[in-house]
Amino acid sequence: MIVDVDGAVQRRSMALVIPPIEPRKLAKVPFVELADGRLQGVVSSGSDVERVYVSSIGAGTHGLSCSTNNNRPCGGLRGSWPCKHLQALLDEASLQYGRERVARYLRIDVEPGKSLAQGLHSTHEPAPAATVFSSFLRHLAYLELPDTTEPIPELHWFPATGAR
Amino acid sequence: MLAQLFDGSDVGLAESLELVAAVDEGLVHGFARVDEERGAALVALAGAFAGSPLRDRIAEAADKIAAGSIGDDHLMALAAARIAVFGAVHDALLARADAALGRTRSAWAGAPGPAAAATHLLAGSRSWLRELAIAGWRGVDHDLVSAAGQVIAATLGDAELRRLAVLLDGLAAELRAGSPIATMEHVPVRRWADLWSRALLLAHDGGRAQRAEGAEPVTGRLLVLGADVHEHGTAVQVQVHGVLEAAGAAPRLVRASVAAAKVDTIVGPAVWRLLQGHPTLLTALAEHRALELTDMPLLGSGDLVWRDAQARAGEPTDPFATARVLLPAATAPAVPPLERHPARIAEPVFVENFQEGPLKVDTARLPACGPLTAHLVAGASACIGLLRWDDGQWSLQPMAVQFTIKKRTSAMHTTDWAMGPSPADRLATRTSMDAVGVLRERAGKLLRK
Numbered sequence: 001m002i003v004d005v006d007g008a009v010q011r012r013s014m015a016l017v018i019p020p021i022e023p024r025k026l027a028k029v030p031f032v033e034l035a036d037g038r039l040q041g042v043v044s045s046g047s048d049v050e051r052v053y054v055s056s057i058g059a060g061t062h063g064l065s066c067s068t069n070n071n072r073p074c075g076g077l078r079g080s081w082p083c084k085h086l087q088a089l090l091d092e093a094s095l096q097y098g099r100e101r102v103a104r105y106l107r108i109d110v111e112p113g114k115s116l117a118q119g120l121h122s123t124h125e126p127a128p129a130a131t132v133f134s135s136f137l138r139h140l141a142y143l144e145l146p147d148t149t150e151p152i153p154e155l156h157w158f159p160a161t162g163a164r
Numbered sequence: 165m166l167a168q169l170f171d172g173s174d175v176g177l178a179e180s181l182e183l184v185a186a187v188d189e190g191l192v193h194g195f196a197r198v199d200e201e202r203g204a205a206l207v208a209l210a211g212a213f214a215g216s217p218l219r220d221r222i223a224e225a226a227d228k229i230a231a232g233s234i235g236d237d238h239l240m241a242l243a244a245a246r247i248a249v250f251g252a253v254h255d256a257l258l259a260r261a262d263a264a265l266g267r268t269r270s271a272w273a274g275a276p277g278p279a280a281a282a283t284h285l286l287a288g289s290r291s292w293l294r295e296l297a298i299a300g301w302r303g304v305d306h307d308l309v310s311a312a313g314q315v316i317a318a319t320l321g322d323a324e325l326r327r328l329a330v331l332l333d334g335l336a337a338e339l340r341a342g343s344p345i346a347t348m349e350h351v352p353v354r355r356w357a358d359l360w361s362r363a364l365l366l367a368h369d370g371g372r373a374q375r376a377e378g379a380e381p382v383t384g385r386l387l388v389l390g391a392d393v394h395e396h397g398t399a400v401q402v403q404v405h406g407v408l409e410a411a412g413a414a415p416r417l418v419r420a421s422v423a424a425a426k427v428d429t430i431v432g433p434a435v436w437r438l439l440q441g442h443p444t445l446l447t448a449l450a451e452h453r454a455l456e457l458t459d460m461p462l463l464g465s466g467d468l469v470w471r472d473a474q475a476r477a478g479e480p481t482d483p484f485a486t487a488r489v490l491l492p493a494a495t496a497p498a499v500p501p502l503e504r505h506p507a508r509i510a511e512p513v514f515v516e517n518f519q520e521g522p523l524k525v526d527t528a529r530l531p532a533c534g535p536l537t538a539h540l541v542a543g544a545s546a547c548i549g550l551l552r553w554d555d556g557q558w559s560l561q562p563m564a565v566q567f568t569i570k571k572r573t574s575a576m577h578t579t580d581w582a583m584g585p586s587p588a589d590r591l592a593t594r595t596s597m598d599a600v601g602v603l604r605e606r607a608g609k610l611l612r613k
Contacts, residue, residue: 012555013507015352017338018397020532023431026602032429035340036306050609096429138317140607142398143600145320145425147441149470150373151463152423153503154331154362155394155401156510157355159561160531162431163538 013157020162021096029092031136034105039093040132042069043085053085054129054136060107063125069133073126080122090116166515166551168264169558170522174256177556180249183209187246188357194300195234203230209245218244236290239297240368243361250358251504257553258499261511265551272498274464280324280370288315289328289367293360301339301351309340320425327373328366330423334396335359354555358507371502376469379461384410385478386418386455386468387486388448389512390548390563391579393435393531397428400435402579404449405512405550405563407490408462415494417512420445420468430599432532433581433590437600442472449579454478466497483564484575487514487548510561511551518547518560526552526559534578535589536562543567 009015030052032041040056045068053074055066066074066085076083082090093102094116103110108119186205190198198206206226213219218241225241228234262269280286292312299308316336319329335356342348365371387407394401401423408418422445424438439446448455456476461469491514499508518525519542527538529552541547544565552559564577581589 008555009350010353012352013355013358013505014554015355016528017352017355018341021397021428021431023434023599024429026429026599030603030606036310137610138313139427140603140611141317142320142425142427143604143607144611146323147422147424147439148323148326149420149422149442150326150376151403151419151421151465151467152327152330152394152399152401153508154327154334154359154366155396155399155403155423156508157331157359158334158394158396158399159529160393160395160400160533161528162532163527163530163534163536164532 014159016161019098019101022098024092024095029088031139032089032093032096033135033139034093034097034102035135036131038127038132039089039102039106040127040135041089041093042133042136043088046084054132055083055085055089056127056132057082057086057090057106057120057122058125058127059105061125062106062108062120062122063127064120064122065125065127065129067126067129069129071129077124080124082117082120082122087117166264166513166521166523169260169551174253174260177253177256180253183212184246184249184357187242187361188353190229190242190300191297191357191360192301192351192353194298194303195229195239196232196298196300196303198230198232206230206242209242213245213248216248218248234294234298236294239294240364243364246357246361247365247502247505250506251501254499254504254506254509257506258509258511261509261551262496265511265513266492267496267511269496270498272464272501274374274498274500276372277374279372280322282319282322282325285315285319285322285325286328286367286370289319289332290364291315292332293364293367296339296360301345301353301356304339304343304345306340306343309336309343312336325366325370326423327371328363330396330399331359331363331366333398335363337397358505362505365502373500374463374465376461376463379463379469381459382408382410382462382468383458383460384408384413384456386420386457386475387481387483387490388452388455388579389483389487389491390577391449392510392550392561392563393533393578394423395435395531398425400424400426400438402439403510404445404579405510406455407486407494408457408468409490415490416466417491417494417496418462418466418468420470422470427603430603433534433585434599435533436582436584439582442470444472444475444477445470446582448475448477449577450581450583451477452480452483452577454481464498465500465503482575483548483577484514484546484566487512506553509551509553512548512563513551513560514546514548515560516546518544524557524559526561529561531578533581535576535580535585536565536578540567540576541565545573
């Protein structure tokens with residue numbers, strides 16, 4: 001998405017391409033992404049700290065998928081109504097990216113006063129949990145990288161923004 | 165004094181940017197199909213290099229690409245042409261800024277650093293950049309963006325290639341956010357061409373920046389002016405600007421940068437937690453203390469390679485006093501040849517009553533990790549900031565402001581929350597400082613299985 005306030009996006013080295021992400025609590029849904037044509041993420045199990053669910057919703061198709069990282073299907077996902085993990089995924093994605101961006105990506109027609117989940121015309125469509133899960137592991141691996149104190153001049157192109 | 169920035173116009177600036185458009189527009193549509201107009205633009209670009217050592221290589225690239233043959237060398241020549249033009253633009257702009265500020269700048273005397281060793285990672289990066297150039301931004305889809313995943317992950321693991329990896333990761337995230345770009349309303353043409361050409365340059369041999377080994381060791385006092393914060397989804401860098409007072413040398417403008425990898429959900433003041441490995445620096449920033457340095461490596465670019473154990477937090481000092489007293493006479497560092505680009509111009513300045521002047525105040529560039537807001541800036545009487553230039557316009561990026569409330573003067577700095585915001589500020593900014601903790605705990609459980 002382009003935030004084109006003054007029409008200068010095409011000429012600016014510093015054009016803002018990705019809007020700042022909103023902070024949110026991470027304990028319940030540690031990972032959310034809009035990638036590979038899906039809203040996908042990882043949702044903590046309510047009962048077992050060792051277990052996580054890998055949940056996804058296809059853009060356009062609204063294919064729903066939810067299983068543990070060991071590929072056991074989620075018992076709560078029957079038919080075409082999203083289970084609580086998928087609902088949590090949608091809620092947290094709306095916090096992180098804003099409701100509109102999520103709706104646009106998934107191509108949900110949002111009706112005023114209704115939730116995003118109500119706008120889904122869902123089908124059950126198992127997606128590859130392993131891919132999403134490895135994407136989450138790659139995500140976590142960033143936090144293991146060492147700091148650096150040699151300057152990175154390229155980061156001048158990426159100003160921190162978002163003061164409120 | 166900054167009035168001189170706006171005197172007259174920069175001769176040749178518009179023409180230079182016009183030339184560069186040959187590469188930028190080519191990248192929008194892809195070099196797989198170069199129509200007559202774009203082919204002619206490439207030839208014109210080559211013509212501008214008639215008196216340069218790059219002449220033959222750029223002319224050959226323009227010929228071959230127009231004929232439909234796209235080799236790594238040809239793309240490298242186009243990137244080099246673009247970088248050279250922006251280098252010249254940078255020099256003219258920086259000379260103008262130095263004249264307006266009455267600033268003396270050291271001449272570049274440094275030698276390039278070593279080439280990177282991981283040639284397979286460089287080749288992998290070049291290969292993705294070539295695919296992008298062939299497809300053009302308009303042809304980029306999810307698959308082409310995802311194709312970079314493995315090489316970026318591997319490159320991130322190589323400390324020597326951190327710059328390249330951080331840049332590729334930032335570019336890939338923007339392409340992903342924009343995909344499918346065919347339907348994007350406005351493509352950030354100059355920006356992505358900047359990022360692509362820099363990435364190609366770094367993917368040639370790593371960029372050959374100077375290293376801490378062989379740098380000048382400096383001992384003395386660092387008086388902080390302020391900090392600039394850089395951030396994308398997976399990286400954050402705090403770049404501190406200050407004046408270095410060392411025995412036997414005139415006061416010098418220097419920078420100290422600390423950077424960490426992060427993920428997109430770590431935002432706002434939580435990013436400081438990622439930099440806790442530099443407690444002395446963070447303490448000095450939060451408490452406005454001078455830093456006493458011992459044998460800290462200083463690169464020819466004016467960058468201290470920060471070693472926290474070689475610094476000690478000293479006396480409290482007011483950055484505004486440093487800006488008033490020491491900044492005007494401090495010598496500015498040279499800019500390394502390959503870093504010359506207008507986007508890198510970030511000259512520390514001190515201004516008073518700045519709201520009225522022609523210099524635009526860029527409040528979009530206030531970081532979420534600090535307490536400075538557009539509202540505070542609007543009511544301020546003095547400002548320490550960075551002078552920047554983009555799209556034909558100079559602007560002031562505030563790093564600290566001074567303001568008067570009920571006859572009392574106070575100040576606010578981007579770094580005031582370096583040791584964490586106060587509980588009240590935490591509530592006001594809805595900061596969850598535990599983001600780093602939650603994810604580290606998850607990483608500890610899952611990554612080591």
